[in-house]
Amino acid sequence: NAGVMQNPRHLVRRRGQEARLRCSPMKGHSHVYWYRQLPEEGLKFMVYLQKENIIDESGMPKERFSAEFPKEGPSILRIQQVVRGDSAAYFCASSPSRQGDYGYTFGSGTRLTVV
Amino acid sequence: AQSVTQPDIHITVSEGASLELRCNYSYGATPYLFWYVQSPGQGLQLLLKYFSGDTLVQGIKGFEAEFKRSQSSFNLRKPSVHWSDAAEYFCAVGYYNTDKLIFGTGTRLQVFP
Numbered sequence: 001n002a003g004v005m006q007n008p009r010h011l012v013r014r015r016g017q018e019a020r021l022r023c024s025p026m027k028g029h030s031h032v033y034w035y036r037q038l039p040e041e042g043l044k045f046m047v048y049l050q051k052e053n054i055i056d057e058s059g060m061p062k063e064r065f066s067a068e069f070p071k072e073g074p075s076i077l078r079i080q081q082v083v084r085g086d087s088a089a090y091f092c093a094s095s096p097s098r099q100g101d102y103g104y105t106f107g108s109g110t111r112l113t114v115v
Numbered sequence: 116a117q118s119v120t121q122p123d124i125h126i127t128v129s130e131g132a133s134l135e136l137r138c139n140y141s142y143g144a145t146p147y148l149f150w151y152v153q154s155p156g157q158g159l160q161l162l163l164k165y166f167s168g169d170t171l172v173q174g175i176k177g178f179e180a181e182f183k184r185s186q187s188s189f190n191l192r193k194p195s196v197h198w199s200d201a202a203e204y205f206c207a208v209g210y211y212n213t214d215k216l217i218f219g220t221g222t223r224l225q226v227f228p
Contacts, residue, residue, distance in 0.1 A: 004158075006158075033214075033215065033216075035218075040220075041220055041221075042119075042205055042218035042219050042220045042221050043159075043205070043207075043216075043218040044218070045215035045216065045217070048214045048215060055214060056213075056214050056215065058215075059215070091158060091159065098214055104161070104216070105161075106151075106158040106159040106160075107158050108157055108158040109157075109158050111156075
């Protein structure tokens with residue numbers, strides 16, 4: 001009964017490189033949400049996806065960030081040309097339906113450090 | 116704009132003492148309310164949630180929270196704190212017509228023996 005799996009747990013990238021963060025939702029969950037936690041702050045919503053569809057990306061920065069949730073495989077959050085300000089913990093959550101019904105199950109996060 | 120306020124950034128209590136963590140939300144529509152706990156370097160674990168019905172909600176680890184619509188509050192309580200409760204606690208609010216949770220900035224709980 002695996003929970004939400006995120007990898008890698010820690011990721012170090014140099015400025016200008018690309019970061020790929022992966023999230024495998026719980027079995028039976030088809031809704032995935034990405035959040036970002038900056039140091040000393042709460043979580044901020046980034047994007048909500050269902051299989052092959054982006055439902056709400058209102059929290060995604062306009063440039064360099066993208067997300068996908070393909071028919072097969074994990075959801076990917078991609079950050080191109082990373083900058084120091086991208087250093088944060090990125091959390092993925094999944095749910096069997098829209099969040100209002102059941103609440104999320106969160107993964108343990110990926111901690112991105114940009115050097 | 117919708118927001119969640121956790122006015123206490125850091126709280127210190129002695130083991131065995133009672134605890135109340137405050138949470139206020141800004142938007143007036145019927146909210147869905149959540150409390151999460153985050154241990155250092157870990158993800159978030161759901162403690163309890165409120166959707167409707169009884170305004171006093173029981174959660175895991177002996178926690179409870181009370182929804183007070185008149186005060187727009189959802190405070191978390193525990194009658195006797197254990198050292199293992201030391202962590203960061205986040206209040207969050209969602210609404211039926213949106214797909215995202217809005218989190219407060221968290222309250223860091225420190226427990227002294």
